[in-house]
Amino acid sequence: MHFYIHIPFCQSKCHYCAFTSLKNKNYEKAYFQALQKDIDFHLKHFHILEKQIKTLFIGGGTPSCVQAHHYEPIFKLLNPYLSPNAEISCEANPNSTSLNWLKAMKNLGINRISFGVQSFHPQKLHFLGRIHDQNMIFKVLEKAHKAGFSNINIDLIYDTCLDNKKMLEFELSHLEQIKPLITHLSAYNLSLEPHTAFANKKHFKKNAPNLMKFFIKELIQAGFFQYEISNFAKTPSYICKHNLAYWQAKNHLACGLSAVGFYKNKRFYTTKSLQVYIQNPIFRSIENLSHKDLNLEHLFLGLRSIIGIDENKLDALQKEKIKTLLKEKKIFYKNQRYFNPNFLLSDELALYLSS
Numbered sequence: 001m002h003f004y005i006h007i008p009f010c011q012s013k014c015h016y017c018a019f020t021s022l023k024n025k026n027y028e029k030a031y032f033q034a035l036q037k038d039i040d041f042h043l044k045h046f047h048i049l050e051k052q053i054k055t056l057f058i059g060g061g062t063p064s065c066v067q068a069h070h071y072e073p074i075f076k077l078l079n080p081y082l083s084p085n086a087e088i089s090c091e092a093n094p095n096s097t098s099l100n101w102l103k104a105m106k107n108l109g110i111n112r113i114s115f116g117v118q119s120f121h122p123q124k125l126h127f128l129g130r131i132h133d134q135n136m137i138f139k140v141l142e143k144a145h146k147a148g149f150s151n152i153n154i155d156l157i158y159d160t161c162l163d164n165k166k167m168l169e170f171e172l173s174h175l176e177q178i179k180p181l182i183t184h185l186s187a188y189n190l191s192l193e194p195h196t197a198f199a200n201k202k203h204f205k206k207n208a209p210n211l212m213k214f215f216i217k218e219l220i221q222a223g224f225f226q227y228e229i230s231n232f233a234k235t236p237s238y239i240c241k242h243n244l245a246y247w248q249a250k251n252h253l254a255c256g257l258s259a260v261g262f263y264k265n266k267r268f269y270t271t272k273s274l275q276v277y278i279q280n281p282i283f284r285s286i287e288n289l290s291h292k293d294l295n296l297e298h299l300f301l302g303l304r305s306i307i308g309i310d311e312n313k314l315d316a317l318q319k320e321k322i323k324t325l326l327k328e329k330k331i332f333y334k335n336q337r338y339f340n341p342n343f344l345l346s347d348e349l350a351l352y353l354s355s
Contacts, residue, residue, distance in 0.1 A: 006256030068104030
């Protein structure tokens with residue numbers, strides 16, 4: 001079993017962010033009280049056993065803009081259910097993360113920290129709506145090591161209108177400087193999501209496949225192992241187990257505002273309204289996923305990662321189509337699974353197989 005907790009509070013809203021996040025912190029106490037009820041109910045409702053949770057991920061929003069003492073009751077609830085070697089991740093931002101906060105979260109059990117860096121370039125940080133600078137990035141990584149973290153991720157964003165080879169080389173040169181301090185990185189090409197400041201602003205995105213190929217190639221040459229279209233680890237041991245569970249369609253519970261869980265071919269959605277969530281945190285709307293839905297997700301997620309696709313989950317037509325892809329060497333076969341050697345083609349291949 002895997003578990004996700006959403007913390008919706010932020011100091012500011014980034015221009016590209018489509019996740020539920022709120023600037024108003026007046027509801028922190030009420031929110032965490034509701035969150036405790038939510039977690040307690042779902043642990044019991046789904047009959048989660050002690051030591052059964054293999055990964056826990058606290059995302060946002062910005063978990064680091066909430067004082068560590070708010071998390072203490074959450075961990076008191078969850079600790080009996082966490083397996084001894086559970087991967088416990090938490091997101092944070094360079095501008096809101098203090099050494100004391102990191103130490104406190106480490107003491108609660110967090111063993112993997114993920115910083116929303118997004119860029120090292122001041123112009124690009126401003127464009128994205130980030131409120132930290134390059135100096136804060138270096139300092140927060142030093143703080144994390146001082147607090148005892150040895151498993152550290154950073155997020156980067158590329159394929160913006162500001163990106164060209166020179167900009168990406170700037171990012172790579174600064175990445176080289178901090179490489180000894182991190183074990184993992186996530187590099188996302190910019191997505192123009194509805195209901196964000198970037199919505200419908202197509203000119204904000206570069207859409208340059210050659211630059212994407214260049215950036216990914218350079219990340220690999222810098223010593224990072226690509227195991228998903230946007231995720232890179234220094235070694236396979238640093239692969240994010242929580243994300244891997246999503247891509248393998250493993251059961252995961254999700255609590256908090258706008259959280260989305262998956263259990264036995266059903267998707268569970270919490271409300272997107274803070275007031276409604278505080279009043280009734282255990283409410284979920286439920287989506288029953290059809291065989292077709294699950295097959296499509298299996299294709300898309302498998303082809304964009306090292307998970308691959310299970311030959312036994314393919315129908316007759318898909319098996320015929322996959323023969324063509326094998327001949328064209330767009331995929332390869334190993335141990336009853338098909339794998340995609342070029343993750344940038346994942347959507348194209350999945351659409352071909354599912355059409």
